[in-house]
Amino acid sequence: MNDLLLVPALIAAATVRVAAPLVLAALGGLFAERSGVVDIGLEGKMLAGAFAAAATAAVTGSAWLGLGAAIAAAVLLGLVHGFACITHHGNQVVSGMALNITVSGLTAVLGYAWFKEGGQTPLLGSDARFGPIALPGAASLAGVPVLGPVYKEVVSGHNLLVYLAAVAVPAVAWLVYRTRFGLRLRAVGESPGAVDTAGISVARTRYTALVAGGVLCGLAGAYLSIAHHASFIRDMSAGKGYLALAALIFGQWRPLPTLGACLLFAFADAIQARLQGTPLPVVGVVPVQLIQAVPYVLTVLLLAGFVGRAVAPRAIGVPYVKER
Amino acid sequence: MIAPPRARGGWPRLAAAVLLPAVNLALALALSAVVVVLIGESPWRALRLLVAGAFGGGEAVGYTLYYATSFIFTGLAVAVAFHAGLFNIGAEGQAYLGGLGVTLLCLAAGSWPAAVVLPAAVLMAAAFGAAWAFVPAWLQARRGSHIVITTIMFNFIAAAVMTHLVVNVLIKPGQQSPETREFDPHTWLPQLHEIARGLGLAMPASPVNCSLLVALAAGGLVWLYLWHTRWGYAVRVLGHNETAAVYGGIPPARTVIVVMCISGGLAGLLSLNEVMGVQHRLILNFPGGAGYVGIAVALMGRNHPVGIVLAAVLFGALYQGGSELSFDMPRLTRDMVVVIQGLIILVCGALEHALRRPVEALVSLGGARRSAA
Numbered sequence: 001m002n003d004l005l006l007v008p009a010l011i012a013a014a015t016v017r018v019a020a021p022l023v024l025a026a027l028g029g030l031f032a033e034r035s036g037v038v039d040i041g042l043e044g045k046m047l048a049g050a051f052a053a054a055a056t057a058a059v060t061g062s063a064w065l066g067l068g069a070a071i072a073a074a075v076l077l078g079l080v081h082g083f084a085c086i087t088h089h090g091n092q093v094v095s096g097m098a099l100n101i102t103v104s105g106l107t108a109v110l111g112y113a114w115f116k117e118g119g120q121t122p123l124l125g126s127d128a129r130f131g132p133i134a135l136p137g138a139a140s141l142a143g144v145p146v147l148g149p150v151y152k153e154v155v156s157g158h159n160l161l162v163y164l165a166a167v168a169v170p171a172v173a174w175l176v177y178r179t180r181f182g183l184r185l186r187a188v189g190e191s192p193g194a195v196d197t198a199g200i201s202v203a204r205t206r207y208t209a210l211v212a213g214g215v216l217c218g219l220a221g222a223y224l225s226i227a228h229h230a231s232f233i234r235d236m237s238a239g240k241g242y243l244a245l246a247a248l249i250f251g252q253w254r255p256l257p258t259l260g261a262c263l264l265f266a267f268a269d270a271i272q273a274r275l276q277g278t279p280l281p282v283v284g285v286v287p288v289q290l291i292q293a294v295p296y297v298l299t300v301l302l303l304a305g306f307v308g309r310a311v312a313p314r315a316i317g318v319p320y321v322k323e324r
Numbered sequence: 325m326i327a328p329p330r331a332r333g334g335w336p337r338l339a340a341a342v343l344l345p346a347v348n349l350a351l352a353l354a355l356s357a358v359v360v361v362l363i364g365e366s367p368w369r370a371l372r373l374l375v376a377g378a379f380g381g382g383e384a385v386g387y388t389l390y391y392a393t394s395f396i397f398t399g400l401a402v403a404v405a406f407h408a409g410l411f412n413i414g415a416e417g418q419a420y421l422g423g424l425g426v427t428l429l430c431l432a433a434g435s436w437p438a439a440v441v442l443p444a445a446v447l448m449a450a451a452f453g454a455a456w457a458f459v460p461a462w463l464q465a466r467r468g469s470h471i472v473i474t475t476i477m478f479n480f481i482a483a484a485v486m487t488h489l490v491v492n493v494l495i496k497p498g499q500q501s502p503e504t505r506e507f508d509p510h511t512w513l514p515q516l517h518e519i520a521r522g523l524g525l526a527m528p529a530s531p532v533n534c535s536l537l538v539a540l541a542a543g544g545l546v547w548l549y550l551w552h553t554r555w556g557y558a559v560r561v562l563g564h565n566e567t568a569a570v571y572g573g574i575p576p577a578r579t580v581i582v583v584m585c586i587s588g589g590l591a592g593l594l595s596l597n598e599v600m601g602v603q604h605r606l607i608l609n610f611p612g613g614a615g616y617v618g619i620a621v622a623l624m625g626r627n628h629p630v631g632i633v634l635a636a637v638l639f640g641a642l643y644q645g646g647s648e649l650s651f652d653m654p655r656l657t658r659d660m661v662v663v664i665q666g667l668i669i670l671v672c673g674a675l676e677h678a679l680r681r682p683v684e685a686l687v688s689l690g691g692a693r694r695s696a697a
Binding site: 032100110114239290291293 | 356365413443463468469470474477485488582619656657664665667675677678
């Protein structure tokens, strides 16, 4: 095998695998934030989805039921967020953090009590997971130079949810920019008063956005526990929800640039996994612990506005109070 | 971002200030009871075990106060930032870095007298915590990056940096477990039961130490700073209305940076309790989530030092009682306390308007009846 090509192909494949949950969660956050609701609870929704998926799949043996449970759990959290922030005009960041902390404790408590494996869920068999899908032609193209290995490693052989994430980007872009719902969504995030005047319910639009976001976060969570891994591990979201939120901000709340930001974070992650133990020019071998911080440092650097300030939806974070 | 509690006159406000946290706590505990039932245990028995574990005997109370000390520091840290309208989620990382400052000092303090070491340790802990808060503060003030996300990222970065330092640099040579060598005993903060013994009093042994007094003093200083200095006034104006602050000649960027450094410094002081008072060495992940508890403590204590001390004791009791509880009910792990903590943030913070109006209406109704009678 051509080594010169294989290493970049493997890094690209790893990038795709890491990016998938980030893309799903970031697009979920896009709905909420475009409607004017800050969604720092992406982390918690993902973690809840991951736990619900793994627990359900472990009990029923069905990956699809697991996926359904993940979506239900994440949507439920979205509704709680909506109840606090939309119905009761609560602080959106505080509500999101409250959900993140509650879920982090709850998944550990329930996992420990129900499965007795120190907070993990049982290892899932292949039926209870979404396995890799070999796209048609992967085997026959394998002999073709350049194209063969790239197609086999990078495009083919991922699980269903990775392809779903890829489809979600144009789908969300279409929904947000080309449908009546999308127009209302964006309008509610910019100027809820105007939307209200036009006779459209601000609260209802925002709730719809949170439910749509919950569905995508559920997919992201299910990806972690029943597609990428084969069980739920405590705190397995490990900041991915926050990275997704950062990618959304860095992508200026637009689907395609957000995809780009997710791929950038995922690439940084794939590179850091490769760099562990490899001597670098000038600095030598960088300790593993420091390399693991690369995606987080990158997030801070990007958000520091090296590529221009982000312009948020105008009404973001402001509860809408109808005039009395 | 965060509207500080509005001041309203008269005794209904005071009654609401007492009644509202009680209603909040009851609601959060009721929701937690649902989780306990889901696990298949009796919530009533769990509550009794928890209270007995937290307050049953001098040793239990000592442990409760030891946890409370840490939570006072982080609660004050979060509250100070809240008053400027900033949500500092980075207390965890700032406390962790504060521990680095204390450790470097204690490792270097070969034969320094204890009277020098303690003030120096306070300065080092606060300086390192403040330095770790400075970067997100600067980025928020000058570059407009969202402080919530940068402080979260700085928690992750702090964890990575500190693991590297403990595992590869500061570790005691020739030893496997990732921790520094034990500090020299004269740099240890005296524990309260040792002081009591010195005075001829009997007190059960527990890790509660002198840093509790530092925490209470810090609470007093925060009160003076926020309500009795020009700088504190600037902070509160900024938190209420940035436009008004600018109009009044308050520089928002500088105020944000200063208040975040104070917040980070307060969080850094947590290491006095953990590193200098109890562990006497630097261990991995010693803040153990206290930074996040600080959010719940600040919200429940309504961002006022007196409320924060009371809320910190409550959370100290939950932590201590929770560990005792997990001995008696092995199916209930200590993470249950994290659930309660999250629910309290939800109920006190995000749902505050949902409960405040009914409670205040109830109180003013009672007040009207009393004045009519």
